[in-house]
Amino acid sequence: MGDHQAKAALYDALAEAAKALANGRRAELVDVLAQGERSVDELAAEIEQTVANTSQHLQRLLKAGLVTSRRDGTRIHYSLSSPLVGTLWRTMRQAAELHVAELDRLAxxxxxxxxxxxxxxxxxxxxxxxxxxxxxxxxxxxxxxxxxxxxxxxxxxxxxxxxxxxxxxxxxxxxxxxxxxxxxxxxxxxxxxxxxxxxxxxxxxxxxxxxxxxxxxxxxxx
Amino acid sequence: MGDHQAKAALYDALAEAAKALANGRRAELVDVLAQGERSVDELAAEIEQTVANTSQHLQRLLKAGLVTSRRDGTRIHYSLSSPLVGTLWRTMRQAAELHVAELDRLAxxxxxxxxxxxxxxxxxxxxxxxxxxxxxxxxxxxxxxxxxxxxxxxxxxxxxxxxxxxxxxxxxxxxxxxxxxxxxxxxxxxxxxxxxxxxxxxxxxxxxxxxxxxxxxxxxxx
DNA sequence: GTGTTATTCAAGGCATCTCTTGAACAATCG
DNA sequence: CGATTGTTCAAGAGATGCCTTGAATAACAC
Missing domain, CATH: 3.40.250.10 (Rhodanese-like domain)
Incomplete structure (x- = not known):
């Protein structure tokens, strides 16, 4: 035990929220989900990835608690789990705009x-x-x-x-x-x-x- | 070329801000730097890591633009590059508190x-x-x-x-x-x-x- | 029941991340 | 100048992340 490891584990857990957003495809997913709920294949089309890969990214977001899912017949709909997630995404985007070099060119x-x-x-x-x-x-x-x-x-x-x-x-x-x-x-x-x-x-x-x-x-x- | 890759590259760049925070040790660094500027070895002591490793994490934050550095004689002082970075960190922490399971226990x-x-x-x-x-x-x-x-x-x-x-x-x-x-x-x-x-x-x-x-x-x- | 559609699971290859170690560099001190 | 201190660089081992592929589930339609 020891505080050392407990502190590290705590901050590791806090960083989980960032890890969930630390991927371009998942960022795209959150950006789309900020408009409302979507099914997996709709999301896959939006981010131009295979359904399997999209599903895996959604699992990651789910595990981090940033999205929730709802089954409706054969489809599963994902949505942001709270408005705070949208705020987090927008804040992160602002920070990138202000600080990430090259962003202007890529945009x-x-x-x-x-x-x-x-x-x-x-x-x-x-x-x-x-x-x-x-x-x-x-x-x-x-x-x-x-x-x-x-x-x-x-x-x-x-x-x-x-x-x-x-x-x-x-x-x-x-x-x-x-x-x-x-x-x-x-x-x-x-x-x-x-x-x-x-x-x-x-x-x-x-x-x-x-x-x-x-x-x-x-x-x-x- | 094609919009496909340009869009992916843009969102990859936006995700860079999240990647910079997507590590427990870097989260600790930002948390300490939110109190004011610090030298590398002070930071290394705070996060209980070697100086070399701390330096590497700082380079990563620097590359993402979240921190800036200033040389003063033999020491190099790091600080957050804008208040927005502090806001980003607090928002991320809030999101983790609300959504990351296990956080209560770890805390x-x-x-x-x-x-x-x-x-x-x-x-x-x-x-x-x-x-x-x-x-x-x-x-x-x-x-x-x-x-x-x-x-x-x-x-x-x-x-x-x-x-x-x-x-x-x-x-x-x-x-x-x-x-x-x-x-x-x-x-x-x-x-x-x-x-x-x-x-x-x-x-x-x-x-x-x-x-x-x-x-x-x-x-x-x- | 069979067939169909939407989604998830599992395994693999390749890339990136993290920490360690030891050396290199840069500014100061004597 | 050489010695010291603070920081960065470079290389490597082990873990994790990402995308692909093909198979497995789950709900529905017939």
């Missing part, structure tokens, strides 16, 4: 050049929502919109955008958002809308960040 | 039975500080007290406590604190004081948590 490798993209902050959007002079566009799969969205937003999933542009009122100012700062759907939407002559901007990050600040939301459980 | 293995220990919350202490009817006792090394402490606290380092009990005013109510929720110094102090008939309690956690809530502090940089 622009994936997201492309964002310098020409108009963006608005949460505060700006909140003000404009109160004034009512803006159309908020949720560019996520319908399921995620249903699980919760910015109050007053309209939903057009990414793959439907081209064919459903008519639903956007003529002459409206549009603010698009999706899952978070590293989600491309809103970027694509803003680029498309801009090309069509619509005045469009993207929200600086996504729905989870909006909800975490207790700004107005609608959907399941509200 | 009591190290800390002993806390059920008989009086504790006060930050809010309670704040109120009593305003009323002025409490003596706040900082049970950390002098260096850490000097780097910052709860405003109005008196400093008695852990190893001096027995010999300096006389400095505590007769009949006072004492609230002791140290580095954080898993630091034993305040526990030991409260137990010692209670045995001597002093009315003593420990603050629920430590100085970094107090400072993070922007409660009144004194010391370097204030």
């Amino acid at each position: 622009s490798d994936y997201l492309g050049d964002r310098t020409k993209l108009n963006t608005v902050t949460r505060d700006q959007l909140r003000t404009r929502l109160r004034q009512g002079d803006v159309v908020v566009l949720d560019v996520r799969p319908e399921q995620e919109f249903a699980a919760g969205h910015i109050r007053g937003a309209i939903s057009i999933p990414p793959q439907d955008l081209k064919s459903r542009l008519g639903e956007i009122p003529d002459g409206a100012d549009v603010v698009a958002y999706c899952r978070g700062p590293y989600c491309v759907y809103a970027d694509d939407a803003v680029r498309l809308l801009t090309r069509r002559g619509v005045n469009a901007a993207r929200l600086e990050d996504g729905f989870p960040e909006w909800a975490a600040e207790r700004l107005p939301v609608s959907g399941a459980g509200s | 009591s293995d190290y800390l002993g039975d806390r059920t008989k220990l009086n504790t006060v919350t930050r809010d309670q202490l704040r109120t009593r500080l305003r009323q002025g009817d409490v003596v706040v006792l900082d049970v950390r090394p002098e260096q850490e007290f000097a780097a910052g402490h709860i405003r109005g606290a008196i400093s008695i380092p852990p190893q001096d406590l027995k010999s300096r009990l006389g400095e505590i005013p007769d009949g006072a109510d004492v609230v002791a604190y140290c580095r954080g929720p898993y630091c034993v110094y305040a526990d030991d102090a409260v137990r010692l004081l209670t045995r001597r008939g002093v009315n003593a309690a420990r603050l629920e956690d430590g100085f970094p948590e107090w400072a993070a809530e922007r409660l009144p502090v004194s010391g370097a940089g204030s």
Whole structure:
């Protein structure tokens, strides 16, 4: 025994939470699960991995207590076990943004050049929502919109955008958002809308960040 | 190329911040560094590891950008590179407390039975500080007290406590604190004081948590 | 019951992590 | 200058992590 080993074991256990997030694929999983619960094969498709591998990563998250699972017939649905897990993920992401060298380059490798993209902050959007002079566009799969969205937003999933542009009122100012700062759907939407002559901007990050600040939301459980 | 790999690389980079914390010894290092800067051999003593191994862990934290180093003569001092790192560590600890099974058992293995220990919350202490009817006792090394402490606290380092009990005013109510929720110094102090008939309690956690809530502090940089 | 679908389990190969040891380096002291 | 002190580097052994593959479960449909 001895305090030495007891202390080491305690901090080892505290580090388990970090180990659970210490993998790119599991980070992607948590990022998707922050939008709501998902089945294993949906998650596997999102992170572009085999189902077996995705299942193993989910077991790891489960063992660390960061997610819970629920059986529904033949499917098993995973979800974050508490809002604190979302907070942990966002804090970790912030820390990486601030401190991990190379992150800027990797982000622009994936997201492309964002310098020409108009963006608005949460505060700006909140003000404009109160004034009512803006159309908020949720560019996520319908399921995620249903699980919760910015109050007053309209939903057009990414793959439907081209064919459903008519639903956007003529002459409206549009603010698009999706899952978070590293989600491309809103970027694509803003680029498309801009090309069509619509005045469009993207929200600086996504729905989870909006909800975490207790700004107005609608959907399941509200 | 392809988005597939770019996305994976981006999330791998985000996970780097978690990997840096995904080790018990590095968690201990961050926990100590949250009290202020330290040299390599001081840190090695704190985490009970060889200097070489401690140095390697510090390199890892440095590479992830979570700490910075400063040379002073023959010594090199490390410190957290921003308050966000402290926040990340506290959030991770909270997540582990809430979700990692076995943590309670490991904590009591190290800390002993806390059920008989009086504790006060930050809010309670704040109120009593305003009323002025409490003596706040900082049970950390002098260096850490000097780097910052709860405003109005008196400093008695852990190893001096027995010999300096006389400095505590007769009949006072004492609230002791140290580095954080898993630091034993305040526990030991409260137990010692209670045995001597002093009315003593420990603050629920430590100085970094107090400072993070922007409660009144004194010391370097204030 | 059989067949189908969704998920997990088990085993293996390769990479990374962790700690040890002993040497190398860098700044100071005499 | 050489000696000392504090820190880092380099190499290696053993453990753990990650992804692949193929088989095993579990619930459902017929």
